[in-house]
Amino acid sequence: MSQMTEQQAKEYWRRNVSLMVKLLVVWFIVSFGCGIMLVDVLNQVQIGGYKLGFWFAQQGSIYVFVGLTFYYAKKMAALDREFNVEEE
Amino acid sequence: MDLQTLTYIVVGLTFALYIGIAFWARAGSTRDFYVAGGGIHPIQNGMATAADWMSAASFISMAGLIAFMGYGGSVFLMGWTGGYVLLAMLLAPYLRKYGKFTVPEFIGDRFYSRTARVVAVVCLIICSVTYVIGQMKGVGVAFSRFLEVDYDTGLYVGMTIVFFYAVLGGMKGITYTQIAQYCVLILAYTIPAIFISLQLTGNPVPQVGLGSTMVGTDVFLLDRLDQVVMDLGFNQYTTDVRLSGLNMFAYTMSLMIGTAGLPHVIIRFFTVPRVKDARSSAGWALVFIAILYTTAPAVAGMARLNLIETLEPEPGQYLAIDERPQWFKNWEKTGLLGFEDKNGDGRIQYSADPKVNEMTRVDLDIMVLANPEIAKLPNWVIALVAAGGLAAALSTAAGLLLAIASAISHDLLKGMIAPNITEKTELMASRIAMAFAIAGAGYLGLNPPGFAAGTVALAFGLAASSIFPALMMGIFSKGITREGAIAGMIAGISVTLFYVFQHKGIMFIPGTAFLGDTPANWFMGIEPNAFGVVGAIVNFAVAFGVSKVTAQPPVEVQELVEHIRIPAGATTAHEH
Numbered sequence: 001m002s003q004m005t006e007q008q009a010k011e012y013w014r015r016n017v018s019l020m021v022k023l024l025v026v027w028f029i030v031s032f033g034c035g036i037m038l039v040d041v042l043n044q045v046q047i048g049g050y051k052l053g054f055w056f057a058q059q060g061s062i063y064v065f066v067g068l069t070f071y072y073a074k075k076m077a078a079l080d081r082e083f084n085v086e087e088e
Numbered sequence: 089m090d091l092q093t094l095t096y097i098v099v100g101l102t103f104a105l106y107i108g109i110a111f112w113a114r115a116g117s118t119r120d121f122y123v124a125g126g127g128i129h130p131i132q133n134g135m136a137t138a139a140d141w142m143s144a145a146s147f148i149s150m151a152g153l154i155a156f157m158g159y160g161g162s163v164f165l166m167g168w169t170g171g172y173v174l175l176a177m178l179l180a181p182y183l184r185k186y187g188k189f190t191v192p193e194f195i196g197d198r199f200y201s202r203t204a205r206v207v208a209v210v211c212l213i214i215c216s217v218t219y220v221i222g223q224m225k226g227v228g229v230a231f232s233r234f235l236e237v238d239y240d241t242g243l244y245v246g247m248t249i250v251f252f253y254a255v256l257g258g259m260k261g262i263t264y265t266q267i268a269q270y271c272v273l274i275l276a277y278t279i280p281a282i283f284i285s286l287q288l289t290g291n292p293v294p295q296v297g298l299g300s301t302m303v304g305t306d307v308f309l310l311d312r313l314d315q316v317v318m319d320l321g322f323n324q325y326t327t328d329v330r331l332s333g334l335n336m337f338a339y340t341m342s343l344m345i346g347t348a349g350l351p352h353v354i355i356r357f358f359t360v361p362r363v364k365d366a367r368s369s370a371g372w373a374l375v376f377i378a379i380l381y382t383t384a385p386a387v388a389g390m391a392r393l394n395l396i397e398t399l400e401p402e403p404g405q406y407l408a409i410d411e412r413p414q415w416f417k418n419w420e421k422t423g424l425l426g427f428e429d430k431n432g433d434g435r436i437q438y439s440a441d442p443k444v445n446e447m448t449r450v451d452l453d454i455m456v457l458a459n460p461e462i463a464k465l466p467n468w469v470i471a472l473v474a475a476g477g478l479a480a481a482l483s484t485a486a487g488l489l490l491a492i493a494s495a496i497s498h499d500l501l502k503g504m505i506a507p508n509i510t511e512k513t514e515l516m517a518s519r520i521a522m523a524f525a526i527a528g529a530g531y532l533g534l535n536p537p538g539f540a541a542g543t544v545a546l547a548f549g550l551a552a553s554s555i556f557p558a559l560m561m562g563i564f565s566k567g568i569t570r571e572g573a574i575a576g577m578i579a580g581i582s583v584t585l586f587y588v589f590q591h592k593g594i595m596f597i598p599g600t601a602f603l604g605d606t607p608a609n610w611f612m613g614i615e616p617n618a619f620g621v622v623g624a625i626v627n628f629a630v631a632f633g634v635s636k637v638t639a640q641p642p643v644e645v646q647e648l649v650e651h652i653r654i655p656a657g658a659t660t661a662h663e664h
Contacts, residue, residue: 013654031170035162036337037333037337043327047299049299054159057159057162058159058161062165062378062381065173065374065378066378069173069367069371072367076364080656084656085655087656
């Protein structure tokens with residue numbers, strides 16, 4: 001293990017959890033929010049042939065999931081560098 | 089060349105490829121056997137994970153389910169992809185840092201208890217065995233439909249192929265074969281979809297085609313679909329809710345956390361070199377899965393429309409029995425399609441009303457299997473679909489078998505019964521365990537227990553209510569104790585099983601259900617397959633409650649938790 005003070009370790013974990021919570025809020029909104037709970041409201045809007053709520057449930061949420069995982073990987077790689085806990 | 093010969097050639101070539109890989113990627117150590125040497129590139133691992141994850145159910149059945157459920161089928165699309173977000177953030181990086189070989193091993197160490205490890209092994213084996221039965225059946229069915237050999241022979245051929253690369257190569261052989269299998273299955277899925285999208289909408293991208301207008305008109309495909317299904321008396325396609333919003337919510341959440349908790353998926357992330365790679369690899373896995381999962385709704389909608397327009401070429405004008413197309417007759421022979429001319433008018437009425445409806449049998453699987461024929465695609469596309477279905481079933485079966493074999497040889501044998509065996513003996517033991525697992529799965533494929541159909545959904549419920557919460561609490565809370573974790577896992581799994589059994593029968597034996605399987609009897613209207621999330625909540629609650637009143641975990645365990653939270657110092661998977 002690299003030499004991290006207890007304080008730094010706590011700070012690293014806090015920033016990781018805070019990033020994760022933000023991204024999971026988005027994860028929840030696009031799937032459970034737009035795809036299920038708000039589906040009727042969003043279905044009033046039409047994009048091409050897709051009703052918007054239906055599109056979120058069968059297409060949009062999946063694209064956002066992909067984006068979220070890569071964004072998390074990228075941000076965490078930066079955080080690892082900042083705290084100098086990168087693996088070689 | 090006739091279809092039969094062509095199918096034999098295409099399937100034969102893919103099988104030759106898998107066996108070739110088996111000889112090339114033999115395992116030389118337990119590290120090779122359990123985690124493919126720990127040196128798999130994140131993109132390769134993403135591809136292998138996608139094949140590992142997408143089973144016969146995803147490839148053959150899912151589009152058919154969506155075709156008949158419409159909007160309600162979204163639970164599968166969101167549930168089976170959203171779990172990867174949880175896996176990427178909540179589990180994979182930390183379990184990779186921990187750096188050992190199996191999921192029960194982590195649970196045993198983190199909860200400083202052999203009992204916890206045994207409970208985890210039991211949960212793992214129940215989840216994986218129920219799941220593998222479905223895959224073995226998929227192999228047998230794919231063979232019998234496409235190659236016209238009988239089901240049993242098909243199953244034996246499938247078992248022999250898996251035996252080659254799984255016993256010889258372990259995780260290493262499985263990984264490289266899964267990469268090849270992914271390529272086969274994704275081509276087999278997308279090529280027919282592209283053709284059909286072109287035919288119906290003129291747009292080659294199915295994801296866009298589904299939202300486009302029909303060729304030569306300004307009517308949107310989805311509007312047309314809504315119209316024709318409603319004319320037949322079905323619910324509107326794009327708004328057909330599965331029971332209730334709450335039920336869809338619970339179903340989606342159960343599938344998501346079940347996905348994140350399935351051991352055969354989790355162990356794939358032990359094969360990459362670094363924590364960083366585990367995070368990005370989850371993203372790549374999701375990309376490769378999303379290619380199929382965003383195509384599936386297009387296949388579903390378009391196939392449903394094609395089917396209806398075959399049966400009812402003009403409004404009110406149903407298909408005459410002697411004019412039915414060749415593919416219709418072909419699939420009648422398999423028993424997947426069937427009609428009964430109830431009113432004797434020589435035409436096949438299709439309707440939502442069971443009294444009038446004359447399409448008495450439309451198997452959901454037909455939507456993917458017969459799709460190329462319905463769209464009049466060339467024979468090589470049909471042959472490719474056969475190879476794709478087999479690739480999907482074999483790749484998932486191999487991944488599950490590895491999870492089972494490593495739990496037996498590594499957790500039970502090396503971990504409990506004979507800790508002093510050498511690496512060479514353990515490697516031999518893991519190969520024998522694999523051989524037995526294949527034989528056992530084959531036996532259950534040949535003599536499926538009556539409950540086989542109900543159990544795939546149960547596998548998700550079990551993983552969601554037992555393994556996922558235990559892993560998550562083990563990483564995110566230092567205060568969860570041995571007693572808390574064990575009580576939580578047992579409570580979670582029991583609640584889920586109890587709920588399923590009370591509505592579906594004890595061990596799915598007909599007549600033993602003490603509450604009928606109807607929405608009126610369901611807790612808050614949640615169907616049994618969607619109940620895993622409730623089991624998970626019970627697991628979390630019990631674990632926290634019990635941990636409050638039991639002695640704190642030892643200091644070493646708290647240090648272990650601190651250790652896995654930080655990437656640096658991640659050693660490669662090692663022998664204890």
